Structures are given as structure tokens and as C-alpha cells.
Amino acid sequence: MKRLLLIHGAEVIALLLLSAIPLVVNNAYALGLLTLLAIYGILLIGLDVTVGYLGQINLAQAAFLGLGAYASGLSVSLLGFGMISALAMSLLVGLVFGGLLAFPALRLEGPQFALATLSFSALSETILNEWEGLTGGAQGLQISRPALWGHPVTAQGFYWLCILFLVIVWLAMRNLLSSQWGRAFEALRDSPIATDAMGIGTYRHKIAAFALGSALGGLAGGLYAFNFQYLQPQSFVYELMVILLLGVVLGGRKSLWGALVGASLIALLPNLLSNRLLFQIISILGFGIVLISGGRGLIQKTVRPFQAIAPMISMGLLVVGAALVTNTEDWRKAIFALMLFSVVVGLPEGLMGFAARFLSRIFHVPPAPLPSPASLDAALPAKSADNVPLLVLKDLKRHFGGVHAVDGISITVHSGRIHGLIGPNGSGKSTAVNVISGLYTPTSGSILLHGKPLPGNMFRVARVGISRTFQNLQLFTELSAIDNVMAAMKGVYHSPLPMVLLGLARREERRAQSDALALLELVGLQRQARVCAKDLTYGAQRFLEIARALARKPELLILDEPAAGLAYPDVSNLIKIIWDIHQRGITIILIEHHMDVISELCDVVTVLDGGRVIAEGSAEDVKRDPGVIEAYLGTANKITAAGVQELSANPG
Amino acid sequence: MITAQIVVSGALMGLVYALVAYGFQLTYATSKSINFGQGELVMLSAFFSLTLLDWGVPYWLMVPGGLLFGVLLGLFVERAAVRLALEQKSEGWILLTIIVGLLGFSAAENIWGRDDRPFPTPISSDALHIFGVSITPVEISVAIGVFALMGLIELFKRKTLLGKAFEAVSADREAAELMGISATRTVMLSYGLSGLVAAMAGILVSPITTVGPTMASALILKAFSVAVVAGLDSGFGVVIVGIFLGSLESLTSFYIGSGWREAPGLILLILALAARPNGVFGKAGIRKV
Numbered sequence: 001m002k003r004l005l006l007i008h009g010a011e012v013i014a015l016l017l018l019s020a021i022p023l024v025v026n027n028a029y030a031l032g033l034l035t036l037l038a039i040y041g042i043l044l045i046g047l048d049v050t051v052g053y054l055g056q057i058n059l060a061q062a063a064f065l066g067l068g069a070y071a072s073g074l075s076v077s078l079l080g081f082g083m084i085s086a087l088a089m090s091l092l093v094g095l096v097f098g099g100l101l102a103f104p105a106l107r108l109e110g111p112q113f114a115l116a117t118l119s120f121s122a123l124s125e126t127i128l129n130e131w132e133g134l135t136g137g138a139q140g141l142q143i144s145r146p147a148l149w150g151h152p153v154t155a156q157g158f159y160w161l162c163i164l165f166l167v168i169v170w171l172a173m174r175n176l177l178s179s180q181w182g183r184a185f186e187a188l189r190d191s192p193i194a195t196d197a198m199g200i201g202t203y204r205h206k207i208a209a210f211a212l213g214s215a216l217g218g219l220a221g222g223l224y225a226f227n228f229q230y231l232q233p234q235s236f237v238y239e240l241m242v243i244l245l246l247g248v249v250l251g252g253r254k255s256l257w258g259a260l261v262g263a264s265l266i267a268l269l270p271n272l273l274s275n276r277l278l279f280q281i282i283s284i285l286g287f288g289i290v291l292i293s294g295g296r297g298l299i300q301k302t303v304r305p306f307q308a309i310a311p312m313i314s315m316g317l318l319v320v321g322a323a324l325v326t327n328t329e330d331w332r333k334a335i336f337a338l339m340l341f342s343v344v345v346g347l348p349e350g351l352m353g354f355a356a357r358f359l360s361r362i363f364h365v366p367p368a369p370l371p372s373p374a375s376l377d378a379a380l381p382a383k384s385a386d387n388v389p390l391l392v393l394k395d396l397k398r399h400f401g402g403v404h405a406v407d408g409i410s411i412t413v414h415s416g417r418i419h420g421l422i423g424p425n426g427s428g429k430s431t432a433v434n435v436i437s438g439l440y441t442p443t444s445g446s447i448l449l450h451g452k453p454l455p456g457n458m459f460r461v462a463r464v465g466i467s468r469t470f471q472n473l474q475l476f477t478e479l480s481a482i483d484n485v486m487a488a489m490k491g492v493y494h495s496p497l498p499m500v501l502l503g504l505a506r507r508e509e510r511r512a513q514s515d516a517l518a519l520l521e522l523v524g525l526q527r528q529a530r531v532c533a534k535d536l537t538y539g540a541q542r543f544l545e546i547a548r549a550l551a552r553k554p555e556l557l558i559l560d561e562p563a564a565g566l567a568y569p570d571v572s573n574l575i576k577i578i579w580d581i582h583q584r585g586i587t588i589i590l591i592e593h594h595m596d597v598i599s600e601l602c603d604v605v606t607v608l609d610g611g612r613v614i615a616e617g618s619a620e621d622v623k624r625d626p627g628v629i630e631a632y633l634g635t636a637n638k639i640t641a642a643g644v645q646e647l648s649a650n651p652g
Numbered sequence: 653m654i655t656a657q658i659v660v661s662g663a664l665m666g667l668v669y670a671l672v673a674y675g676f677q678l679t680y681a682t683s684k685s686i687n688f689g690q691g692e693l694v695m696l697s698a699f700f701s702l703t704l705l706d707w708g709v710p711y712w713l714m715v716p717g718g719l720l721f722g723v724l725l726g727l728f729v730e731r732a733a734v735r736l737a738l739e740q741k742s743e744g745w746i747l748l749t750i751i752v753g754l755l756g757f758s759a760a761e762n763i764w765g766r767d768d769r770p771f772p773t774p775i776s777s778d779a780l781h782i783f784g785v786s787i788t789p790v791e792i793s794v795a796i797g798v799f800a801l802m803g804l805i806e807l808f809k810r811k812t813l814l815g816k817a818f819e820a821v822s823a824d825r826e827a828a829e830l831m832g833i834s835a836t837r838t839v840m841l842s843y844g845l846s847g848l849v850a851a852m853a854g855i856l857v858s859p860i861t862t863v864g865p866t867m868a869s870a871l872i873l874k875a876f877s878v879a880v881v882a883g884l885d886s887g888f889g890v891v892i893v894g895i896f897l898g899s900l901e902s903l904t905s906f907y908i909g910s911g912w913r914e915a916p917g918l919i920l921l922i923l924a925l926a927a928r929p930n931g932v933f934g935k936a937g938i939r940k941v
Contacts, residue, residue: 055743057743057746057747101922103926104922104923104925104926105925105926107925107926107929108925108929110743110746111685111686111743111746112880112925112929114688114746115876115880115921115925116921116922116925118873118876119873119876119877119917119918119921119922120918120922122873122914122918123914123915123918123919123922126911126912126914126915126918129911130909130911130912238869242750242751242754245747245750249747304736304739306735306736307736310732310736330761330762331758331762332758333754333755333757333758333761334754334755334758334759334762335758336754337751337752337754337755337758338755340747340751341732341748341751341752341755344744344747344748344751345736345748348744
């Protein structure tokens with residue numbers, strides 16, 4: 001209750017304050033600034049979806065603002081649209097172009113993604129400039145603010161309309177980002193491979209996130225057009241993009257409040273800079289902040305020296321510049337650059353991230369309580385272990401150029417069994433698993449599940465009931481343990497997107513939470529449910545991977561060297577966990593180097609060497625197989641027992 | 653005939669794009685990062701070289717001076733914008749190099765002014781006629797400069813110990829570190845070389861385009877296109893793509909309109925990223941887990 005009061009109380013106060021200002025302050029200029037603040041708020045919330053949640057540098061948001069603005073402007077002047085339909089048009093243009101750009105940008109990460117968005121912005125600027133017949137080119141486009149359902153809208157009324165849109169966007173995005181969608185976006189940022197392997201789907205979420213962020217950019221553009229009533233392509237260029245990034249980063253990523261704080265700063269910034277005295281005060285304040293926070297970080301050794309010293313130099317330059325330069329307007333870009341540099345290096349979590357830590361210490365906002373764990377039967381329904389062929393590999397091959405990593409293996413895995421897969425390093429175990437789980441397409445041969453061929457991509461394979469863990473951990477590192485499990489949860493989330501946006505999907509959330517708790521209990525992590533995955537111990541991270549894989553309610557679970565690097569007590573825990581999973585009738589393929597783990601658990605063991613099967617049978621049988629001994633220890637025929645005796649009898 | 657003329661002068665411009673794109677390859681090889689503010693390096697080096705000439709430094713001495721300035725800028729970018737992000741294994745360098753570029757842009761605007769200025773050169777710009785196509789010695793000097801610098805750097809990478817360290821870090825950073833090669837120093841070296849390449853591009857292109865704060869903002873977009881379309885690890889693939897793109901855009905500019913000259917590069921970049929994210933001449937990596 002206290003929690004709800006604090007969080008929503010702050011929102012309501014901010015809303016009341018923002019809405020009441022025009023009643024007190026009767027000044028057209030101030031009203032214009034406030035309107036811009038609300039518009040930037042919407043724009044930055046959209047930008048934060050890609051920059052904060054997807055973790056990609058998106059340089060196209062200014063272009064979407066421009067496209068949205070022209071869409072609204074033109075649909076009013078050419079098609080005679082009213083206010084609402086024109087804004088809907090802007091939203092649609094953002095959504096469609098965002099989706100279109102997301103398709104080629106789909107497979108891209110990091111710099112390539114940034115470049116694709118940068119090209120898109122440059123391209124849309126070219127088009128707005130050159131398509132003079134439609135946009136008026138560099139001359140600009142004059143727009144009159146259309147009526148709202150037949151009523152003319154005053155500047156004040158328009159401000160309240162913008163605030164209304166901001167509130168709607170705020171609420172919808174809060175619902176969305178705290179739902180399965182938000183988790184999927186973050187999962188995608190932390191590990192695209194696991195996002196597919198857990199059946200969450202990278203492509204759909206990347207497109208959705210980008211299209212959504214762009215749609216908000218388009219909407220903001222529509223409002224922007226009706227606010228300024230005059231458009232020029234030059235307003236939506238690279239410099240604005242950098243300012244927008246400044247807003248998101250300075251405010252704080254992954255935070256609605258951060259977007260609002262960032263929006264206020266960038267809306268007011270040009271005014272703050274044009275007054276020299278004000279600018280000097282701000283730069284000195286900023287310098288003070290980096291001195292204190294950097295100095296403290298240095299003394300406590302929580303930051304690298306560069307992270308403390310570089311912002312000091314940068315803000316120091318700003319102070320010196322503020323004292324020397326008479327016309328700050330000329331140096332605007334440099335001022336943005338120095339401020340942004342200090343924030344990115346010295347305060348990477350932004351103002352709100354900084355404030356949130358501070359505020360939570362004062363107010364002690366407890367996290368929402370977790371429900372009690374569900375029964376294991378609900379979270380992980382038992383399967384009948386009827387010992388029929390479940391997964392069949394037929395003459396499976398995977399070559400990388402001349403390397404025959406998997407060179408014709410045929411294995412049958414029976415349902416309900418624990419099937420061991422062993423072999424020396426480089427024998428093709430991991431490649432085989434990567435082919436089964438769809439990461440690699442087979443060079444030849446077939447993989448059948450229940451007699452039907454498996455689809456050849458990771459996402460679809462995960463959807464038909466095969467789940468896996470990774471030898472090199474692929475957790476969603478920034479998510480908590482319980483969110484890691486919930487992100488992969490199957491069969492709980494059914495609500496369509498509109499319901500999620502309206503916040504009507506909370507029951508599913510509770511159910512997912514209690515199911516996830518049950519799975520965490522199974523692997524012994526129920527007490528660490530709220531701990532961020534990257535802060536767990538190595539052993540706990542391995543167990544969390546298993547719990548996450550189980551959230552898929554898999555028919556077949558592939559464990560890729562789950563004991564690698566585990567301390568001894570953890571190995572015995574692991575054996576117990578695998579046994580418990582086995583008891584629920586789930587078929588398991590276990591890849592392992594620890595022979596004791598294999599001997600204790602596996603019903604049948606397949607041994608690989610050089611990409612081929614060299615033995616198969618019970619653990620005891622394969623241990624005695626001469627071919628297996630040779631593969632692991634090398635040939636023994638050169639020095640026979642007799643030979644050794646002979647050697648020792650006749651030394652020299 | 654007019655088409656041939658357009659293609660040839662476009663192709664020569666394309667060589668400059670290829671040179672800047674080559675600078676991206678150098679840093680990408682060692683650190684999987686590129687300088688998003690590379691255009692500002694080109695521009696700042698050109699301005700600095702122009703200032704040297706204004707001070708009365710002879711042309712032959714100005715060139716090494718300008719190149720040295722480029723190296724220093726490259727090293728500054730590495731220290732200020734790239735090293736921290738690489739240490740944290742994050743992609744923060746994208747934003748930080750953009751920021752450093754913006755700072756450089758603003759500095760140039762205020763130190764040297766917003767206007768474009770001519771860049772004097774002792775090389776003649778009287779056209780020679782070869783097979784009916786007119787080429788100026790300045791344009792030929794661009795081609796020679798581009799190939800000479802790229803050739804020298806490739807020789808350096810293959811024949812010297814330092815260059816081999818560079819190749820080793822490109823091939824496998826961890827293994828190279830275990831062999832006692834400092835990856836950080838090698839990344840510094842690559843940024844220094846990349847700055848050198850940018851400065852060379854600035855000196856070569858300035859007599860043709862004039863010098864101004866925005867001289868490289870269009871150029872850099874096309875260098876990005878060339879680097880990505882060819883592939884960031886494509887070696888001399890950038891030359892082929894650079895020539896192709898240069899000719900394509902001057903054809904576009906002539907037949908469609910000069911405002912559209914940036915369009916083919918941008919469209920090509922988006923399409924190439926969609927179809928072959930590793931570039932036409934790039935190598936596809938195998939995802940390992």
C-alpha cells in the first residue's frame with residue numbers, strides 16, 4: 001500500500017503540477033515550452049524502448065519525428081483531416097516506416113544497427129528536402145492547427161491535449177514494459193541466442209519494439225507540427241538526434257521518469273544556454289556534481305580512474321568556456337557534447353537512476369511481494385515416460401569447410417530416459433547439440449522428433465518442445481532470477497497486446513510469478529528470486545539456466561555440460577536436480593565430462609569421437625569399451641604389459 | 653561520352669570514400685569498433701593543414717604535419733571515447749565517438765568559421781584529355797595518394813613486427829594477449845593509423861571540395877556505406893565498392909538531380925545490411941555458444 005501510494009502519488013502530483021501551470025502562468029512563450037516538453041516526453045519514451053530496453057543506439061528517432069510531423073501536416077492541408085485522424089496518421093506512418101526499417105535492421109547489432117538508422121535519417125531528410133512538390137522542400141510547410149471534433153483548439157487547449165497524450169502513452173508503456181513484452185525486449189538485449197533458444201523470438205520483438213518506439217516518434221511529430229505550425233526538413237537533422245540521445249541518457253534509461261526529466265532538460269536547455277549567467281551557474285553546478293561523485297568513487301575505488309577524471313576535465317572545460325565565451329549560442333554543439341560526455345562516462349545510469357538509488361534509501365520502497373510458489377505439477381506438468389523413440393538422428397552431418405565436426409551420427413533418444421553424450425574435446429558433442437537445437441543447419445541427414453522432422457531454426461525448435469542450457473552461460477544478465485524464468489515461461493501468457501497495454505493482464509503475471517517460483521525452488525534458488533542474474537554465484541547461474549529451460553515445459557531437455565566449473569557440493573546438488581527433473585518424466589540429453597555424473601544418472605550413453613559415434617550402451621559398458629579407452633587415453637598397443645616387463649628387465 | 657566522363661570523376665571520388673572506409677576497417681579489425689566521428693577527423697585535419705599553409709609552411713612539409721595531426725586526433729578518440737567502453741565490453745563507444753565528433757565539429761565552427769575555404773595546391777588542375785575523358789592532375793594525385801597509403805599500411809602490417817602484432821590482435825585478441833602482445837596498445841595503433849588515413853583523405857580531397865566544417869558530413873555517410881557494403885573485414889573490397897558507389901552517385905546526381913546524390917549510397921547500405929550483414933566481400937562468422 002505504501003509502495004503504491006509513493007509511486008502513484010509522485011505521478012499524480014507531477015500531472016497536477018504540469019496541468020495547473022497554464023492556469024497560473026499566462027505567457028505564450030512559457031506555454032510553448034511546456035507543450036514542447038510534453039511532446040519531447042512522448043518522443044523520448046519511444047526512443048527509450050530501443051536505446052534503453054533493446055540497448056541499441058537508434059539514430060532515427062529525429063527522422064520519425066519529422067516523418068510524423070509531415071504526415072500530420074500534409075493530411076491536414078491536402079486531405080482535410082481533423083486533429084485526431086491526422087495524429088492517427090502520424091502514428092501509423094511511424095509504425096509502418098519503423099516496421100519497414102526494422103526488417104533490414106533485424107539481423108543487425110550495435111554499430112551496424114546504428115549505421116542503418118543513421119542512413120535512414122539521412123535518406124528521409126533527402127526526401128523531405130527534394131520532394132518539393134509535396135513537402136515544399138527547404139522552403140518549409142505552413143500548417144494551420146485543425147479543429148478537434150469541430151471545435152477550434154487554443155494554445156492552452158492544445159497543451160492539455162499534449163499532456164493527455166503523454167499520460168496515455170505513459171500508462172500504456174508502463175503496462176507494456178512491466179509485462180512479458182518488456183522482459184522480452186531486455187532478454188533480447190542481453191542474449192539474442194538465448195532469446196531464440198527459449199522460444200521468446202528475437203525477430204518479432206525487435207520489430208515490435210522498434211515499430212512501437214517509432215510510432216511514438218510519429219505521434220510526437222504530429223503534435224510537433226500542430227504546435228509550431230511550420231515545418232522545415234532542417235529541424236529534424238543529426239543535431240536534434242544527438243540532443244534526443246542526450247535527453248534519454250541524461251534522464252536515465254529504462255525509466256519513464258527518466259524520459260520526462262530528460263524531456264524537460266532538453267526542452268529548456270536552449271533557454272538555459274542563451275542566458276550567460278544561468279549557463280555559468282549550471283556549468284559550475286555540474287562541475288561540482290562530477291567533482292563530488294567522481295571524487296567519492298575514486299576514494300571508494302568503485303569506479304575506474306578514467307570514469308572519475310574524464311567527466312571532471314569535461315565539465316571543467318565547460319566552466320572555463322562559460323567564463324570566456326561571450327556568445328554561448330555559437331558553442332551550443334560543444335556544450336551538448338561536453339555535457340553528454342560527462343553523463344555517459346560519469347553517470348551512466350542517468351539522473352533518475354542516480355536519484356532512484358537515493359530516493360529508495362530515504363523512502364524504503366519495498367518491492368511488490370511475491371506470491372507463494374505454485375505446485376510443481378502446475379509449473380512443470382509430469383510427462384508419461386513411456387520409453388518410445390522420441391528424438392531420432394539419422395546420419396547427421398555438419399561440416400564447417402573442411403572440418404567435419406559432426407560426420408554422420410545416428411542416435412535414438414527414448415522418452416523418459418537420461419541419455420548421456422560424452423566424448424573427448426572436439427568430438428562434436430556441442431556441434432551436435434547446436435544442430436539439434438537449430439542454431440546450425442545440418443549439412444545433411446535428418447532429425448526427427450516424434451517421427452516428424454524438426455524445423456531448422458532455434459526459435460521454432462524451442463516452440464516444439466526442446467529446451468536447452470548453454471555450456472557458456474547465456475543468461476539474461478540484467479534481469480532478476482525470477483524474471484529470467486518468467487521471460488521463458490510457456491503456456492501462461494495469452495492476453496493480446498491491447499489488453500496488455502490497458503493493464504488487464506495482471507493475473508497472468510501473478511500466475512507466471514508463482515510458477516517461476518516453483519521452478520526456482522526446484523533448483524534451490526527460491527531465496528534469490530529478486531537477485532539480478534549477473535550477481536548470482538557461478539553455480540547459481542548454472543542452476544538458473546536449468547530453471548529457465550524448464551519454464552518452457554519441455555518434452556526434451558538438453559543440458560550442455562551443466563557441471564562444468566562447478567564446485568563439488570554443487571555437483572551433488574546438480575545430480576539431485578537432474579534426478580528430480582527425470583522423475584517428472586522429462587527426457588534429458590546430458591552432455592558431460594564428469595564420468596561420475598554420467599554413471600550415476602544416465603540410462604544409456606553415446607560416445608562420440610571425431611564426429612562419429614564410437615560406442616553406445618550403459619555407462620559401465622562404454623567405460624570398458626576399448627575404442628572409448630583409446631579415444632580418451634590414446635593407443636595402448638605399443639607398450640603392452642609384457643613389453644613393460646621386458647623393458648624393466650633389460651634397462652638400456 | 654558524357655557518361656564516361658561522369659563515371660570517371662565519380663570513381664575518383666569513390667576512391668576517397670574507399671580510403672576513409674579503409675580507416676574504419678583498421679580499427680574494426682583490432683577492436684570491433686569504428687569511429688562514428690571519423691568525418692570530423694577528416695575535416696579537422698584538413699583545416700589544420702590549411703592553417704599550416706597559411707603560416708607559410710611549404711606544401712611538402714605540410715603533408716606530414718597534417719598527417720601527424722590526424723594521428724594525434726585518432727589517439728585522442730581512442731583514449732577519450734573507445735578504451736573505457738572496450739574495457740567494459742559495452743557498445744558505449746558508438747555514443748562516445750559521436751559525442752567527440754560533435755565537439756570537434758563545434759570547435760572547428762568557432763576556430764575556423766562556418767564558411768568554406770579553398771585549399772591551395774601546387775598540383776595543376778588543368779585538365780588532361782585521355783581517350784576523350786578529361787582528368788585533372790589533382791584528381792590523379794587523389795588516386796595515387798589513396799593507393800600509396802593503403803599499400804604502405806598493408807606492407808607495414810605484413811612486414812614489420814608491430815604490424816604482425818596488429819594482425820595477431822585482429823585474428824584473436826585473447827590469444828595475442830597471452831603471447832605478450834598488448835591489445836590496448838594495438839588498438840591505440842589502429843586508431844592512430846585510422847586518424848592518419850582520415851587526415852590523408854582530408855588533404856587529398858580538400859583541393860577538390862574546399863574546406864569547411866560540413867565538408868565531410870556527406871563524405872562520411874558514403875564511407876560508412878562503402879565499409880558496410882563491402883564488409884568491415886573485406887580488405888581491398890572497399891576499393892571496388894568505393895569506385896562503384898562513386899560512379900553510381902555521380903550518375904544519379906547528373907541524371908536525377910544533385911539533391912539525390914546521397915540517396916543511392918544510403919539505399920545500398922540499408923539493402924546490403926539486410927541481405928548480407930557481413931558485406932559483399934566480408935566473411936560470415938560462425939555463431940559459437
